[in-house]
Every structure is written in structure tokens, then in C-alpha cells.
Amino acid sequence: MNLDDIVAIDIHTHAEEPCQGHRDDGYDEFQAGMAAYFKNPAGREGMLPSVQQTAEYYRERRIAAVIFPVDAERETGFRRYSNEEVAQIAAENDDILIPFASIDPAKGRAGAREARRLVREFGVKGFKFHPTMQGFYPNDRMAYPIYEAISEEGAVALFHTGQTGVGSGMRGGMGMRLKFSNPIHVDDVAVDFPDMPIILAHPSFPWTEEGLAVAQHKPNVYVDMSGWSPKYFPPLFVQYANTILKKKMLFGSDWPAITPDRWIADFDKIGIRDEVKPLIMKENARRLLKI
Template sequence: MNVDELVAIDVHTHAEVSADGHTSLSADLLGASAKYFKEHPRPTIPEMAAYYRERRMAAVVFTVDAEHATGHPRISNEEIAESCAAHADVLIPFASVDPWKGGAGVREARRLVGEYGVRGFKFHPSLQGMSPGNRAAYPLYEAIQDLGVPALFHTGQTGIGAGVPGGGGIRLKYSNPMLIDDLAVDFPDLRIILAHPSFPWQDEALAVATHKPNVFIDLSGWSPKYFPPQLVRYANTLLKEKVLFGSDYPVITPDRWLADFDALDIKPEVRPKILKDNAVRLLGLTKA
């Protein structure tokens, strides 16, 4: 990956379909998600690579392993890693391991980094049905910290399960970013990314990221024109080294996100930090 030639690094994109057509969500959750987010294409990973290559961008790619709570098998982490390796000029593989998997999950995480070159891990506490601070997940966090790769946590409300009776069993409370403050204390060398503007807990996310040096924020899942004013203010000042461009592709395209970001009142010297430089540093990418 030639970082110098990239115009941006999107740290939050989803592999929604495998090579054999297996989807990342069950049919009922997928239908509710399509209604909430509006119907959108579900590109394969090679198609994602072509999309980002055309735009001279790189993208972090992951799925969500929530098999314990949903009963729906995940897209294979190995498939994602191998597909990203085939397009290493533009794609960066993250994995997802259900925190309910205990010791098996720890072994898998170590294998995925050691044998498949995975560069980080994605958690979705509400979908996975576990509070981030649940001690059952601590051995997995410890392994990720030891491996020296970041952990990205969904925070705030989720469109998954929206409109389904009982929200599809998904509990929003698990995605309050303040629950991740304990992890930042107990795992001070674990680099943590709080994904999304954290509605309705934006101030909590800003507080944690400001207080804990190992906590970052990605801006995915919302058009920048809807960002809360305090998020823009902190991104421009106290958190200018810790805020990351993320789109949530394919739900939101980077084309739309960047067009709206252009209209946002962000200082000229801060824009390249958010779009690329902060991600280069966080992900340990090498600049020429």
C-alpha cells in the first residue's frame, strides 16, 4: 500500500456478502436494515477494492460475528483477510470474534493476526448481546492488546433491528461509550476506536476520548451535515489527532460523506489529519 498516493483512509466499511452469497445478517434483520438505511448494493470484497482503488482511497473491511446472540453464522474472517490480501494496495482486513466464544475466541484472534495478517478487530456490543465491560470478554481484549492491533466498538444507536418487534432483541444500552471507559483503564495499551457519532451519548464519547489517550473516534454512519456541533468543535481542537474518517460503506458511500464533509467548518490543517494522517498513525501504516 502506497500511503503517500492515497487521498483518504476509510476506517469503517462492511463486508455484507461473502463470495458464495452468504449475508452478514439474518433475513429478518437484513430486511429491517434495508428499510432503515434504504436499499443499497452489497458489493463483494473484490468489488469494494475496485471502488476504493478508483477513488485513490484505502478502506478497513470487516464483518460482525454475533452468532451467539443471533444464531446467524458470520462471514468468514479468513475469507475477508484473504480477499483483502489479494487487494492489499487498497484494503486493510479487520476481523470480528464473538466475545462469547471465550478461550476459542482468544485462540482464533491470535491465529488471525499471526497467520492471516489481520490488522484489528470489530465489536458490536448491542448486536453481540454483551456489555463491553463484561469480564467474560477480558481475555479476548488482553489478547488483542498483546497483539498490538486496535479494537473498534460500535457505539450509539443502531439501525440494525430498528422497527422489528423488540428491536430484534438488540439492547441499545450496551453501546453507550461510557461502558468502554473501563476498558481504556484496564487495557491502557489497547488502542480503542469508538465508532460513529454516539447518539444519544455524544458527550460521553467526547469525554472518554479526551480523557483516555488510547481512545479514538471514527465519524462513520452519519452524513457530516448531521454531526452534533460539539463533535465538530472537538474534532477541530482537542481531538484533532484522534478523529478518523469512516463512511459505513456500503450503507453510506464515501462520495456522499466526503461531499458533505467538504461543507463542514473544519480547519484546513485538520482536514488531512481526519481523512488520512490519524489513521496512518493508528494503524501503523508506513509513509514513504
């Protein structure tokens, strides 16, 4: 990856289509719900991009992308996508893609072994956790064997925080419980694993202030700005991005739910200072990921 040629690093993109094989039963209904929530026709039309298509899209824009699946098969019943396949395709497109992985923390020691192997053999840089989809509190001790592996291997832990489009408007919210994604639960993780870089994904609504407080208080905690069009960011979130958290805020789109084109166009209109924009768009992620 030639970072001098890269204009930005998107820290939050999803591998939504299986690399091989077909979707699980029920996944089309889930994606249709997501498409309606984000006003994105791709899911509704069955046109979600593959990992390879994602690489081509981002290469055209000279934007590097962190990409990951989400292992939530225990809670959702949807078979997880192969971490190895995502990492292999990322390796074939290593000029533009940066591989993260996802492991259900309930897998305990087996999950910890998988995490170590993915870092050592597949070059995975970090791991995505979705407490609401995976049905756990981030500070649940069952997750600590995986955190220990991530920390010892020098990788990053990225946690979904706040409300989610997953299950929004669906009967019973598709079983998704929002309580798991209050970022205050990640504060314990930051205390117990002070050397593990942690990213709080999204503005953490309705717990935005909790997320900002954790990121301000704990040196190893960052915030990615994905999942929302910037025009909807709360004023306090923009204020922190411009000031005390300017070296901890990270550009993220939530592709394919939100495209980087849409996100960047709105970001340019919210009053972020000129000297802060390069930090958010590229330099903070470059430093965090050590690339």
C-alpha cells in the first residue's frame, strides 16, 4: 500500500456478501430491512458488493478500506463468513484493503486460538465485535480470552456502539437488544487491556456523551465516525472532533450501508477545521494501524 497515493482510510467497511456459496435463509429479509433503514437500495435489490467489488470501488477513489465480516451466527442463526477468505481476498488487493476479522467472544479459548492464527498467518490487523448482534456485554469475562490474544498479538479491537440499523423496524427488532452496545461497558475493557487499541464505532447514540467520555479518558480508545451521515452528528460530537479528540477521531463510512461518497460530501459541510480534516481522514488511522 502506497499511503502517499492514498487520500483517506475508511476504518469501517463490511464484507456483506459471502465469498463463496449462497446466503443463509432469512438473510434477504434482514438485508431488505437494512436497506430500508439506510435508504440504500443495494440490499433490497440483492446487489450488495462482494469483497473484490469493494476493493475495485475503493481503488477508483484512492481510499484504503478496513474490511471485516461479523460473526453473529450464535444469535442470528446466519452462518458467518470465513475470516480466512476475507483476509485472502484482502491480501490479493493489499494496495487498498486492510483485513480485520470477527469472532464470537462466546468461543472463548477456541476463539482466542483462531485470533492468534489469523494475525500470524493471514495478516489480520484487528477484530470487529458487535455486542448487539453477538448478544454480550463487552466487559463480560467470557470475552477476555479473545481480548488477551488480540492484545498480545498487537491487533485492534473495534466495538459497535449505540443504536443499530440491524433489525430496525422489524418484528421485535429481529431479537437485537440495544442495551449491550452502551460504550460505557467498553470502559472496563480499556482499563483491563490498557495496551490494546480500541475503536468505538459510530457516534454511540443515544449514549454519545458516554462514548466521548471513554475516548477522552482512556488513551487507548478511539472513535470511528461511521454509520451516520455527518449532517446528523450531534453538535457536541463535532465539537469534540474539532478539539480534544481530533487525534482520536477516524473516518469510517459503514459501507455498503453508507457510501464514502455520501459520507465525505456531508462531512465537508459540518465545519470541521481544515487542519483537523487530514487527521480524521487519514493520519489518525495510519498511526493507529501502524502502516
